[in-house]
Amino acid sequence: MILTTFKNPPVILNHSGEERKTGFEFEFTGIDLEEIAGLISELYGGTIEKISTYIFEVQDTDLGTFKLELDAQLVRDKKYEKLLKNVGIDLKSFKEKDVVEDSLKGIASSIVPFEVVTPPIPISSMEKLNKLVDKLRQHKVKGTGSSFIYAFGLHLNPEIPDDSAESLLNHLRAYVMLDPWIRKDADINISRRITPFINEYEEMYIQYILNPEYRPDLNQLIRDYFEYGNSRNRPLDMLPVFMYLNENLTSGLIKESITSSRPTYHYRLPNCSLEDESWSLAAEWNRWVLVEKMAADEMALNQYSRAWLKMRKDTLIGFENKWVELMNRWVNNAA
Numbered sequence: 001m002i003l004t005t006f007k008n009p010p011v012i013l014n015h016s017g018e019e020r021k022t023g024f025e026f027e028f029t030g031i032d033l034e035e036i037a038g039l040i041s042e043l044y045g046g047t048i049e050k051i052s053t054y055i056f057e058v059q060d061t062d063l064g065t066f067k068l069e070l071d072a073q074l075v076r077d078k079k080y081e082k083l084l085k086n087v088g089i090d091l092k093s094f095k096e097k098d099v100v101e102d103s104l105k106g107i108a109s110s111i112v113p114f115e116v117v118t119p120p121i122p123i124s125s126m127e128k129l130n131k132l133v134d135k136l137r138q139h140k141v142k143g144t145g146s147s148f149i150y151a152f153g154l155h156l157n158p159e160i161p162d163d164s165a166e167s168l169l170n171h172l173r174a175y176v177m178l179d180p181w182i183r184k185d186a187d188i189n190i191s192r193r194i195t196p197f198i199n200e201y202e203e204m205y206i207q208y209i210l211n212p213e214y215r216p217d218l219n220q221l222i223r224d225y226f227e228y229g230n231s232r233n234r235p236l237d238m239l240p241v242f243m244y245l246n247e248n249l250t251s252g253l254i255k256e257s258i259t260s261s262r263p264t265y266h267y268r269l270p271n272c273s274l275e276d277e278s279w280s281l282a283a284e285w286n287r288w289v290l291v292e293k294m295a296a297d298e299m300a301l302n303q304y305s306r307a308w309l310k311m312r313k314d315t316l317i318g319f320e321n322k323w324v325e326l327m328n329r330w331v332n333n334a335a
Helices: 033-044 080-086 097-108 123-138 165-186 203-210 218-227 239-245 247-253 281-296 298-314 319-334
Strands: 021-028 047-052 055-059 066-070 114-117 154-158
Touching (some): 033 047, 165 203, 165 218, 165 319, 203 298, 281 319
Antiparallel strands (some): 055 066
16 A cells, blocks of 8 residues: 555644744656656646746646756756857757757756656645645656666755754764665665765764754854765765755865755655555655654654664674664654
C-alpha cells in the first residue's frame, strides 16, 4: 500500500502565525514540457505561459504558480548561443532558430531532467500533490530508477520554523545524526550516491557541531559552515537560508554561482522515483519530519549527540551499522 498521508512537523506555524509552507522540486524525464504544463493545468487550473523553449510556467493555479524547466544551465540560460557565436555561428540569424532549440532540448533531456518546481504548499494542502504524482506516473515518466545515469532527485524546501542560530544548528545536528538511517530507509539510488550532489557532511564537521560546547551565533554558524568545506552539494543544503538571513556574509564566502535566497531548508537527498509504484511523496516528507522532531526535542538531541561522539570514539569497525541501529530505535519510538 502506497503511503499518501503527510505527517505534521512539531511546529506548524511560522513566526508570523501563518501555516508553514514547503516547496517541492521534481526531477524526471520522458515527457515534454508542454505536456507537463497541460497536466498541471488540468489538475489545478491556471494559465500556461511559455517563457522560452526551455521554461514554462503554469500561473494562477489553485496552489499558486508552478515553474517547469529543463534542468541544464547551459541550455536554460542559452549560454550555448555565446559558444556557437565564438565559432562563427550566430544562432539569431537562423530563420529556423526554434527548430535548433527543440533539437538541443531533445538531446539534453535524454541526459538531464526536466524540473517541476511547485509553489510553496501549506502543510495542510500537501496531499493535493499526490494527484500530480499519480498523473505523471500514468504518463510513464522516467524517474531515478529508470536508468543508471538518471541521478534525479526530489528536493524539499520546508519553511524554517525559527530563524535563530540555535534552531538552525539543532536542525543541522538532527540531520547529520539521522542521515545514515534515512539513506538506508529511503534506499538512495546508486546513481545519486556516486554523484557529488548529496555528499555526506565530513566527519570533522559533524564532530564539531555535535560538541555540546558549540553555541555559535548566526555569523559564526555561517562562517564555520564554509570553513569546513561545505557547499550546496550536501543532502541538507543550508546556503539558501544563510543567504536569506545574512546575504552579505554568505555571498562573500560562497563559491557557487547558483544559490537563491529563501527562508527554507533545502533538503535534496531523496530519490524522485516516479517510475516506481511503491514510491510516494508522503514517505519522503515524513522522513524530513523526523529531522524536525529530533531538532525540537532538546533532551533527545543532546542525548544522541553525546552518544554519537562516544560511539565514534570507541568504535573502530562497523560504526555506521551500529549507529543506524540506534537511530532505528529512536525512529520507532518517535513515529
